Amino acid sequence: MDRPRVGLKDVAQLAGVSVKTVSNVVNGYVHVTPATRIRVEAAIKELNYRPNLTARNLRQGRTGIIALAVPELDIPYFAELARFVVAAAEQRGLTVLIDQTGATREREQLVAEGFRAHLIDGVIFSPLALSSDDLAAIWEAPSTTASPIPTVLLGERVHDGPADHIAVDNVAAAKEATLHLAALGRRRIAAVGAQDDAAAETSRLRLEGYRLALKEAGLPRDDRLVVPVEAYHRADGAQAMAELLDSGAAPDAAFCFNDLLALGALRTLLERGHSVPGDVALAGFDDIEDGRYATPTLTTISPDKRAIARRAVDLLADRLAKGPLVAAREIEVPYRLVVRESTGG
Amino acid sequence: MDRPRVGLKDVAQLAGVSVKTVSNVVNGYVHVTPATRIRVEAAIKELNYRPNLTARNLRQGRTGIIALAVPELDIPYFAELARFVVAAAEQRGLTVLIDQTGATREREQLVAEGFRAHLIDGVIFSPLALSSDDLAAIWEAPSTTASPIPTVLLGERVHDGPADHIAVDNVAAAKEATLHLAALGRRRIAAVGAQDDAAAETSRLRLEGYRLALKEAGLPRDDRLVVPVEAYHRADGAQAMAELLDSGAAPDAAFCFNDLLALGALRTLLERGHSVPGDVALAGFDDIEDGRYATPTLTTISPDKRAIARRAVDLLADRLAKGPLVAAREIEVPYRLVVRESTGG
DNA sequence: ATCGTTGTATTCAACGTTGTAAAGAACCGC
DNA sequence: GCGGTTCTTTACAACGTTGAATACAACGAT
Numbered sequence: 226m227d228r229p230r231v232g233l234k235d236v237a238q239l240a241g242v243s244v245k246t247v248s249n250v251v252n253g254y255v256h257v258t259p260a261t262r263i264r265v266e267a268a269i270k271e272l273n274y275r276p277n278l279t280a281r282n283l284r285q286g287r288t289g290i291i292a293l294a295v296p297e298l299d300i301p302y303f304a305e306l307a308r309f310v311v312a313a314a315e316q317r318g319l320t321v322l323i324d325q326t327g328a329t330r331e332r333e334q335l336v337a338e339g340f341r342a343h344l345i346d347g348v349i350f351s352p353l354a355l356s357s358d359d360l361a362a363i364w365e366a367p368s369t370t371a372s373p374i375p376t377v378l379l380g381e382r383v384h385d386g387p388a389d390h391i392a393v394d395n396v397a398a399a400k401e402a403t404l405h406l407a408a409l410g411r412r413r414i415a416a417v418g419a420q421d422d423a424a425a426e427t428s429r430l431r432l433e434g435y436r437l438a439l440k441e442a443g444l445p446r447d448d449r450l451v452v453p454v455e456a457y458h459r460a461d462g463a464q465a466m467a468e469l470l471d472s473g474a475a476p477d478a479a480f481c482f483n484d485l486l487a488l489g490a491l492r493t494l495l496e497r498g499h500s501v502p503g504d505v506a507l508a509g510f511d512d513i514e515d516g517r518y519a520t521p522t523l524t525t526i527s528p529d530k531r532a533i534a535r536r537a538v539d540l541l542a543d544r545l546a547k548g549p550l551v552a553a554r555e556i557e558v559p560y561r562l563v564v565r566e567s568t569g570g
Numbered sequence: 571m572d573r574p575r576v577g578l579k580d581v582a583q584l585a586g587v588s589v590k591t592v593s594n595v596v597n598g599y600v601h602v603t604p605a606t607r608i609r610v611e612a613a614i615k616e617l618n619y620r621p622n623l624t625a626r627n628l629r630q631g632r633t634g635i636i637a638l639a640v641p642e643l644d645i646p647y648f649a650e651l652a653r654f655v656v657a658a659a660e661q662r663g664l665t666v667l668i669d670q671t672g673a674t675r676e677r678e679q680l681v682a683e684g685f686r687a688h689l690i691d692g693v694i695f696s697p698l699a700l701s702s703d704d705l706a707a708i709w710e711a712p713s714t715t716a717s718p719i720p721t722v723l724l725g726e727r728v729h730d731g732p733a734d735h736i737a738v739d740n741v742a743a744a745k746e747a748t749l750h751l752a753a754l755g756r757r758r759i760a761a762v763g764a765q766d767d768a769a770a771e772t773s774r775l776r777l778e779g780y781r782l783a784l785k786e787a788g789l790p791r792d793d794r795l796v797v798p799v800e801a802y803h804r805a806d807g808a809q810a811m812a813e814l815l816d817s818g819a820a821p822d823a824a825f826c827f828n829d830l831l832a833l834g835a836l837r838t839l840l841e842r843g844h845s846v847p848g849d850v851a852l853a854g855f856d857d858i859e860d861g862r863y864a865t866p867t868l869t870t871i872s873p874d875k876r877a878i879a880r881r882a883v884d885l886l887a888d889r890l891a892k893g894p895l896v897a898a899r900e901i902e903v904p905y906r907l908v909v910r911e912s913t914g915g
Numbered sequence: 916a917t918c919g920t921t922g923t924a925t926t927c928a929a930c931g932t933t934g935t936a937a938a939g940a941a942c943c944g945c
Numbered sequence: 946g947c948g949g950t951t952c953t954t955t956a957c958a959a960c961g962t963t964g965a966a967t968a969c970a971a972c973g974a975t
Contacts, residue, residue, distance in 0.1 A: 230631070230961090232960090232961055232962085233961065233962070233963095234961080242924075242925090243924065243925050243926080244925090244926095244961090244962085244963095245924075245925065245926080245962095245963075245964095246923085246924060246925075248962070248963060249923095249924085249963095252963085255922095256921095256922055256923055256924085257924085258922090258923065258924090261923085261924085275684070275687045275688060276688070276961085276962080277628075277688040277960085277961050277962070278686065278688045278962095279624055279627045279628045279633060279688055279689065279960090279961080279962090280628050280688075280930090280960070280961035280962040280963090281961080281962055281963075282624045282930095282962090283622075283624045283625050283628050283930050283932090283960090283961080283962075284929080284930055284962045284963050285930085285962085285963075286575070286930070288624060290667075298643065298649045298650075298652045298653045298656070299646065299649040299652075299653050299859070301644065301646070301649075304643045304644040304646070304649040305643075305644045307643045307644075307668075308642060308643045308644045308670065311643070311668070311670050312670070320667065320686070320689075321667075321668070322635075322665065322666075322667045322668075323652075323656070323666070323667075325653065325656050325657070339620075341623070341665070342620050343621070343622040343624055343625075343931095344623040344624065344665075459859065459862075459863045489863060491863075491865070492863045492864075492865060495865040496865070514644070514804065515860055517804075518804045518808070518833055518834060518836075519837075519864070520836070520837060520840040520841070520865065575930095575931090577930090577931055577932085578931065578932070578933095579931080587954080587955090588954065588955050589931090589932085589933095589955090589956095590934095590957095591953085591954060591955075593931095593932070593933060594933095594954085601952055601953055601954085602953075602954085603952090603953065603954090606953085606954085621931085621932080622930085622932070623932095624931080624932090625930070625931035625933090626931080626932055626933075627932090627960095628931080628932075628960050628961070628962090629931080629932045629933050629959080629960055630932085630933075630960085631960070688961090
């Protein structure tokens with residue numbers, strides 16, 4: 226490693242001024258003579274000086290890095306979200322470090338406990354494996370002294386926790402999607418994506434919305450139409466739909482708890498010669514780009530991902546500035562039902 | 571910010587030893603009496619001490635962070651790649667910071683010039699907008715003193731540059747895909763994804779492979795079958811296929827330079843009532859999960875993404891350890907043609 | 916002239932960590 | 946016991962930066 230490290234000191238020497246003056250120039254401090262400023266800038270250029278961010282961070286006690294903790298990057302919803310988060314953070318001068326939890330309890334726990342503390346200022350966290358109770362437990366007794374790392378939660382909500390929270394109204398959205406299917410005249414509407422796991426808050430809420438919709442539409446509740454899944458990937462959707470068809474439950478529509486499940490289900494339906502939406506209408510959740518190019522295109526609930534990202538970064542930046550004094554905030558972002566071909570749009 | 575920062579000092583005081591001793595315990599230094607070790611560990615636990623990575627990094631001159639610079643995270647190929655890179659890096663104790671260039675010259679230039687120097691130790695870089703010449707130019711005259719940041723290039727290759735390089739044999743792969751289409755008896759095979767931009771090395775190589783295949787199969791070269799695109803997204807593929815069909819070029823197959831283009835093209839074909847592979851057979855490149863669930867499923871070239879990621883991290887880690895002395899290395903990773911329904915597999 | 920005021924530049928200490936050198940303790944062989 | 950070795954711990958100085966306090970001019974206003 227023979228990289229010749231250039232520091233303020235070297236620049237100062239070359240320009241014939243003090244270290245601090247160079248620092249002032251670099252940071253755009255006002256009271257510097259044009260003459261010295263020019264001299265210093267020339268020296269900076271000549272030596273190709275770059276401020277050492279590590280040192281700056283150490284001095285200032287903050288790193289300007291925030292973490293985005295998501296299950297997996299190759300889940301399109303999270304990839305799209307990540308893009309918006311990175312963009313929003315950049316606008317505020319923050320750098321995003323992405324942490325993949327793989328949706329495992331172990332890794333999510335690390336995140337909640339402040340893994341990489343001192344390296345990141347805060348975290349935007351989308352937990353899947355941890356329940357609200359888990360999170361609450363971690364935050365209540367992490368230690369006697371340190372307060373938890375500033376956190377913005379996406380999806381899960383922790384009552385009375387220190388973290389801000391952003392989400393769409395899952396119940397209302399799921400209900401609206403299901404009602405849309407009912408409005409097409411479908412009577413045997415399946416729900417794909419139930420999860421036993423107590424941690425699966427999202428699944429619970431969407432199932433609740435689905436059931437409310439059935440009731441409101443005057444449709445009977447038939448639990449054979451509710452299909453559990455391992456995870457929310459295409460493969461799970463495909464398998465779930467296969468089970469559903471094999472079970473003889475004879476659905477004429479399905480509300481899938483996310484778009485990947487819907488795309489998997491779609492694949493199974495088409496593979497077996499069913500027509501969509503003719504035989505079975507399909508609706509998903511997330512509005513990933515994928516669904517806009519599937520054939521048929523996918524009806525879905527479209528949460529405002531840009532808003533989620535922007536507000537998450539805003540909340541976090543605000544909390545970083547103001548400290549843990551600010552009470553936890555609760556933000557609801559809008560969504561809309563996008564009707565496409567898979568429900569005969 | 572009333573986060574009570576706990577440092578080695580505090581632990582040392584509580585345990586009644588020197589700061590350095592605590593540091594030794596933390597770093598697993600051998601010569602520490604069991605007795606003191608226990609005392610120190612107790613103190614660490616009581617205060618919930620976490621080493622300040624920033625300070626450690628400053629002291630050691632390296633951060634343990636590497637950047638992965640990709641065009642956009644929500645391009646599935648890069649999302650999948652990112653997942654593998656993050657995983658591989660973690661195994662080596664490195665943290666990955668993801669930089670989105672948006673495929674813009676400006677941002678890619680920053681990356682090549684060592685943006686965030688001092689914050690990252692090295693970078694795995696997948697350039698789209700910069701040509702080999704651009705990169706070479708940047709590396710040759712960045713400054714008289716500083717050497718460029720350790721870099722592993724994915725895709726683009728810079729002759730005689732200081733960066734390691736990893737890629738599949740684009741020409742051979744493209745040729746194989748095209749020959750596969752020819753072997754089905756297709757005679758009017760289109761190429762979707764040409765780009766005028768001199769920077770588009772990937773496009774050039776795949777086009778070359780396509781043309782070699784035509785020659786080898788004894789098919790005439792018809793440039794009306796070569797369709798240029800703006801970018802490599804689904805929308806571009808959809809539009810390109812529309813133009814192709816409208817132009818009267820009457821293709822009976824298309825080799826798309828990536829899977830997203832193929833999926834876009836597929837959408838257009840189905841939307842207009844053409845059958846795939848009946849009327850037009852389709853092949854893509856990248857083997858993103860998406861293509862495995864499309865209907866029809868997508869024939870594609872599958873580069874070994876896990877290998878790309880692992881080797882990229884290996885090369886970078888090696889270079890970090892050994893410094894710029896090591897000569898630039900050239901790695902070719904394997905690929906295979908995966909035949910699926912879109913070519914009647 | 917003298918005193919403040921304002922503008923410019925500097926010195927000093929500190930952020931939390933670790934490498935180096937060296938001090939102190941314990942033990943060995945003679 | 947004495948010099949020498951090994952083990953354990955420590956003091957100190959750095960890494961590169963910036964905030965606080967301060968020195969030094971130059972300038973009006975008294």
